[in-house]
Amino acid sequence: MSPSSPSRSGKDRPWLFRTYSGHSSAEASNELYRTNLARGQTGLSVAFDLPTQTGYDADHPLARGEVGKVGVPIGHLDDMQSLFEGIPLDRMNTSMTINATAAWLLALYVATAERQGADSRLLQGTTQNDIIKEYLSRGTYVFPPEPSLRLITDMVAYTVDELPKWNPMNVCSYHLQEAGATPVQEIAYSMANAIAVLDSARARKDVPDEALPRIFGRLSFFLNAGIRFVEEVCKARAMTALWDELGRERYGVEDPKLRRFRYGVQVNSLGLTEAQPENNVIRIVLEALGVTLSKDARCRALQLPAWNEALGLPRPWDQQWSLRIQQILAYETDLLEYGDLFEGSKVVEARTTELLTEARAELERVLEMGGAVAAVENAYMKQRLVESHTARLHGIESGETTVVGVNDFIEGAESPLTAGDEAIMKVDEAAERAQIERLEAFRRKRNAKEVETALANLRDAVKGSANVMPASIACAHAGVTTGEWSDTLRAVFGEYRAPTGVVVREPESASEATEKVRQRVHALSEKLGRPLKILVGKPGLDGHSNGAEQIAVRARDVGMEVVYEGIRLTPEEIVQSARDEGVHVIGLSILSGSHGVLVVDVLGGLREAGLADLPVVVGGIIPDEDAAKLREAGVRRVYTPKDFDMNRIMDEIADLVGEAHEAG
Template sequence: MTEPARRERDRPWVFRTYSGHSSAEASNALYRTNLAKGQTGLSVAFDLPTQTGYDADHPLARGEVGKVGVPIGHLDDMEALFREIPLDQMNTSMTINATAAWLLALYVATGERQGVAPAQLRGTTQNDLIKEYLSRGTYVFPPEPSMRLISDMVAYTVHDIPKWNPINVCSYHLQEAGATPVQEIAYAMANAIAVLDAVRARDDVPEDVIPDVFGRMSFFLNAGIRFVEEICKGRAMTEMWDEIGRERYGVQDPKLRRFRYGVQVNSLGLTEAQPENNAIRIVLEALGVTFSKNARCRALQLPAWNEALGLPRPWDQQWSLRTQQILAFETDLLEYEDLFEGSHVVEAKVEELKKAAQEELDRVLGMGGAVAAVENAYMKQRLVESHTRRLRSIESGDLTVVGVNAYTETEPSPLVEGANAILKVDESAEREQIGRLDAFRARRNPTEVDAALQGLRDALANGQNVMPPSIRAAHAGVTTGEWADTLRKLFGEYRAPTGVVAREAQVTDEANEKVRARVRAVGATLGRPLKILVGKPGLDGHSNGAEQIAVKARDVGMEVVYDGIRLTPSEIVQSARDEGVHVIGLSILSGSHQILVMDVLEGLRSEGLEIPVIVGGIIPEDDAEKLRQHGVERVYTPKDFDLTRIMSEIVDVVGERHARD
């Protein structure tokens, strides 16, 4: 065989790894190591207090500081995060939404202190609030002011930071919440249209700038394991976006109509059982979004193989980066024109997806668009339903998940043994961050801070753009909590519909019936129907798991109180007592389970309440053991996919506790 002639290769996509933890300093060190290893862009993960606008010393921040990302409380933190990383040479993606305007302001101010003008900055603020209401849960303000903040940022960046993507419309989290490909396409498009229409309605954005605005809209997709369908999904979205640009917004320049998207491949499908298999899943999912030259992602971040177990270590992240590099540099993927053009099979599938997605999009637009379909819970209910169907088909075996519901026999994995198998955030991170915050507050000039906050208030009340006064506030030494509190006072806070009113399950299989009978029986012993409180303490907004538990509990005949996200432990205790529940189920995915669960247990004890507690989440076995020692009755992790069994065990727990009384 002869060596094939080398064609000119396409430039690869931007390689990123979603990362950040503990402190700005620790994250900066991690970023510089990753860049040295060949990563070509940064993807900043912020901790939940930063994402929801609380300073590290706020009661709601307790246990959450530095857990799922880096804490950024003020300009000093942001400068430390990018120390020795010149911003004019970096392409930075920030997963930030409700407080996006503030973090962008800190980024601009950091650039200015490095001597980099805003116009030179490149990157993305996620800034997609609709998917926060639907799935991710780090929203703060009601939809209307949220849309205003987004459109402020669009209007500002299109002039001042022309290479910035002010919003990354995320269908990613919709798939995590259960969306089918059709729903993912339709809701992403509806979401982008809502933003564009809001920008178009502004007085300060002339009609002739709309094509540029359209050109700055970017997307963030998910790539699941059904990678052929994912290839078609990317192509369908590329075509639909082009049509929307041409027809709805009159964009003439085809370059501005290009569907630009980044990807994080699916985390939902990563399994806790036989976790090494995830490495293969990740590769296949990466193929789905890189195969099509005509619809190839612009940036890719791959999760670590062991994400379902806990926080990945630097070595785990390196493995993901190397996967991308092998795909881009070792294989011949980037040497060819589009591989699927002319394929009847792919074209038919693309058409099928486009047609169904257009119907669903029209339905949402008919209701008044994405914002209306959030407020009336339409989209949320559809997602909860799809997710329920998915989990049922895993439970029934209709959907094969290797190592989980099929081929479960396994040798012990040498990769997951030992105490250092996952990264543990140092518990001192929170204390140290609060120390830095106090020192920062003591150093700044209070008069300047007050003036900057007043300027921010005035600008917002007068309908001026949020960005310039926020950048001034960043320089003046305003903190993340102060900025967000100012907006909270003006805009109010929002609670999104939970979607758990979803239509009832019509399955009547034997296992379900059995549990239902047990629920009735224990209800007779208790004197009233078994009542459960499903709660999410802390700032973590990933409510999919809690919602599925709530729906399932209802389907087996329990009376379910679901209070939604972002509750303090004391609110949960009060609710459990006032509602008279027999059992409490807590869901925590942010890694702050230890502190939050202990606080709930402590609260129950001090109220003299003997209510059993079960916990679900991403909880390493060591921690699970500790929780059980402190009185938690059961701990469930992602490997416990059999919801019917969980329900049956809840009945056991209630029955045992009651027998003790």
């Protein structure tokens, strides 16, 4: 096509380039951010560590092993100021992956901007702030649904006037796909989620009717882009249409600009493979196409994972490589010179319409149930997701779904990229200690009276109906810590445990392989005198329970009695329930990199309880070197993402139980 062609419309501005990052400490992360910005990244995406996400100070017992692991620890205003040292917030666009404690981290951000002398009306960025998907997939929730929804609505109501360029909430379909959602479920459940927030805002007395269209306009989405990238194009187009329809029909938003479907993307990390990890670069490129090709449904911000995420933490170089993908796509190719490539495409239009029709029907079902919150509490959505995820994994196991290097085309030359100890990033083990020391020093220098007053005002706001934001910003300035802010809310709201969704329908029939393992388990149970009983749970603060749930479901399907303990367990709780429940084996799942400390604590606890013979297996993102250490410490098997054959895992678990029985 010639440059003068009418289809060429001058070059569009590219989306924001981001990299989800943060680790060890505020200082270390600040250095990383500045390097990334110097290399051409155009926005920031802050990853917080799990104690920050779940509202604990670094010295809390539940924080043990987790400080600085999956993101940066932010315990107070000093940390937040260090994180953005030398980065003027009135000129930055910052996305923060924060949910249960989002109001607090936004308060710290605003306070930091104020100390920088920035006008908060200029602050641009996003707080993820989507609690529904935390209950369904990601697991870093703290409070029950209703008070959580109130916190979100407080932020929506506050930002619409005070931080008019801020996106108070990013409705996440990303984590729904990770939990197994089909495109239809992704569309329907994320829309149901947005409706819950908008309805809640509409019902509030302190939100004037005239603000609703602006609020609608400030809600943005966070999508996943999987490898089926043609369908992903259709999904984004379907969501664009459905959002416009909702704005018009349900909320009476007249300005089409305010009805625009704005979304950011992280392409699929779940589909990245541990086997032949270099292939992930190709996957990432194709997935990026799914959300950039269609101009009418193009993402506003894109973050690409690193190719080696299934192996461990990526190094700066790995992240840089992903940034280069974006730069080449936006600056070297001609993509941004054209209008929408799919306008008039019958194929894309047909698939989009199909997705829309099915998604509308599923959305209607959820709304009839009472909406997203009701469908969390009755486990409807979670059960549908676990079912879809089970079906997806069955596809990979049976070979119906091809995953190159994993279940097909497995043989190949050794990759030079993964050689050596330096192939992944290691978090400095001293980071936790250093963070606790900084916290202690911070506590010593603050004014105790001011802290007390600020917390009392916060408590009043939380108990009453005042917006929590002003009181939280005052807390930030006064020197309140993340743990103190969260404890104040915990005392008023209580804590929540979400339904697990593992009690799903059984498959109509089992595969031959599953049936074989079931017979084996049955025979072993006869020998044991009672059915083989397994405990499945997740120690630590990591809430990504999708893997543990799938193991629990398969264990049931091969005839085991499964005690599914869910997330956020201390080693002590795991040991106690292993004994009280009388299980034959324990399966632990950890994805936060805190396996070293937590698993060793469980093993020690078992020895003390006289249960040293109870076999323990561990699954998660565990580098080879760590796996060897775990086995040395007494873990009987270590499973990583390359172990996709769950029947083999079940068979090995039966082996271990059989051996322990013979020996006992």
